[in-house]
Amino acid sequence: MAEYIKKVIIPKSSLPAIGAVTGSYKVRYRIVSDDLNRTSHWSPIHKLSVTPISNTVPYDIQVGENTITTIWNAIAGLPISSFDVYLRWMADPVSGEDIEEKYPWEYATTIGTTSYSLIKPTSIVVDGISVVPTRFQISVQVFAYNKQRNAEAALFTSEITSL
Numbered sequence: 001m002a003e004y005i006k007k008v009i010i011p012k013s014s015l016p017a018i019g020a021v022t023g024s025y026k027v028r029y030r031i032v033s034d035d036l037n038r039t040s041h042w043s044p045i046h047k048l049s050v051t052p053i054s055n056t057v058p059y060d061i062q063v064g065e066n067t068i069t070t071i072w073n074a075i076a077g078l079p080i081s082s083f084d085v086y087l088r089w090m091a092d093p094v095s096g097e098d099i100e101e102k103y104p105w106e107y108a109t110t111i112g113t114t115s116y117s118l119i120k121p122t123s124i125v126v127d128g129i130s131v132v133p134t135r136f137q138i139s140v141q142v143f144a145y146n147k148q149r150n151a152e153a154a155l156f157t158s159e160i161t162s163l
Contacts, residue, residue: 024049057155061138063163069117070138072156082143083155085109085116089124090135090160099160102126105139107147116140120163135160 024047031040059072074080085108090099103126108118116138123130139149139157151157 057140059140059156059158061158061161063161066120067117068120068136068138068163069115070140070158071115072140074114075155080142082110082112083114084141084143084147084149085111086139086141086149087118088137088139089121089133090137091124091126091131092134105149107149110143133163135162137161 026045027048028043028045030042032038057072057075059070062069062071086105087108088099088103088105090103109116121133124133125131137158137160139151140155141150141153142155144150144153
């Protein structure tokens with residue numbers, strides 16, 4: 001029997017990216033003897049919930065003639081060094097259209113700064129037809145290991161903005 005119990009605490013800064021689909025960390029462990037001669041089997045996988053992120057991070061979008069620039073503030077006390085950027089391009093609005101279905105979010109990139117600039121696209125494909133985009137949305141979320149937009153992990157999601 002062990003003379004004493006060792007407790008291990010892993011700081012938040014050492015944790016990997018969250019899962020974008022589940023919005024949680026997946027953790028498992030094993031126990032190793034002090035002399036490293038014996039190890040236990042791996043534990044079952046546990047899901048640890050993540051403290052929801054405030055979706056009210058201040059941001060600014062500047063639409064130029066050929067470019068779009070988005071700048072946002074970092075969250076004080078939250079050690080995030082990478083961000084996933086998602087974009088949604090839209091054509092002229094049609095009455096009764098379902099934006100979520102017709103214009104899905106697309107993963108753009110992962111960046112290490114609190115600003116993102118891009119060149120406006122000249123065309124997008126909607127329902128198999130090439131059209132000129134007239135509106136867009138941007139969503140920035142904490143870095144996640146699977147690249148899928150998760151509203152709970154988003155620092156902000158912009159309003160629909162005209163180009």
